[in-house]
């Protein structure tokens with residue numbers, strides 16, 4: 001079954017907002033689903049907060065086949081499984097997404113527990129390599145895999161490839177082993193051209209984070225959002241580094257991961273060889289300030305400003321529903337114009 005038909009409210013091409021922990025709450029998920037996309041909430045470790053976001057969605061959206069027509073993203077390396085399952089069971093979202101287990105094998109345990117509690121919900125897992133996609137396909141048997149390329153904002157595999165090679169290689173590997181798992185693409189997709197490209201690579205939908213940092217419904221500090229709008233030339237203005245996870249204290253993330261952020265003062269000091277203790281001290285002090293460590297939204301900030309390489313094309317704040325509709329209609333136009341040029 002095509003992925004979008006398993007989400008009966010969804011329109012094609014399927015646009016999914018990334019479950020950005022702390023940023024993507026009930027308001028964003030509701031708006032994206034209302035526009036015919038798959039709205040996602042990003043959970044971290046606060047299950048009470050997640051419960052609150054899901055209750056907000058429940059007040060706004062009707063259930064579809066008994067399920068709440070949104071997804072919830074979980075981070076197995078930090079989220080407590082029992083607490084997560086009880087909130088999920090209470091609200092029954094259509095999709096439960098996992099990203100960043102400490103070991104790839106852990107996804108199978110999460111998938112089993114969530115399937116037991118929510119037998120009608122889909123399980124999606126985001127990975128960043130062909131090997132991981134295959135291992136997870138065999139052990140956790142998800143309904144969909146999100147193939148995350150190295151252009152993605154926020155966390156991802158330290159060693160990576162862009163979606164232009166990663167997505168088709170995963171699709172070929174699945175088809176060689178007869179795995180019937182849908183593939184969606186993430187990383188650097190910010191407009192209809194990116195959507196059209198991902199569809200051409202074989203993806204059944206796109207997961208978009210950075211563009212939604214400029215959505216009205218996203219929970220983002222105004223200086224953070226200003227920095228996203230001002231940034232250009234994402235390959236230069238952003239960087240992948242483990243430094244960002246070492247800023248608050250010792251890095252809690254699994255070894256395979258780093259994160260992509262705008263280049264900020266903490267990173268520049270790290271490059272100049274300043275000691276991590278010194279960088280941390282200044283960072284944690286800056287977090288207490290009125291700008292929450294983001295400075296004036298330029299390189300002067302000390303806190304990470306997670307964003308992908310597509311950041312240079314994000315130029316205005318819009319309602320999330322408008323972003324979804326724009327990306328969908330632009331993609332259709334691009335694909336028609338490309339086929340007319342052949």
Ligand SMILES: Cc1cc2nc3c(=O)[nH]c(=O)nc-3n(C[C@H](O)[C@H](O)[C@H](O)COP(=O)(O)O)c2cc1C
Nearest residue numbers: 018020021099152153154187188208209210306308
């Ligand atoms: C600010 C931000 C926070 C993110 N937080 C999460 C998260 O909590 N869980 C998750 O699975 N992915 C998270 N991601 C990664 C996204 O799932 C996705 O792979 C990425 O946003 C896609 O690339 P793009 O930002 O270029 O669109 C985050 C991304 C950003 C930009």
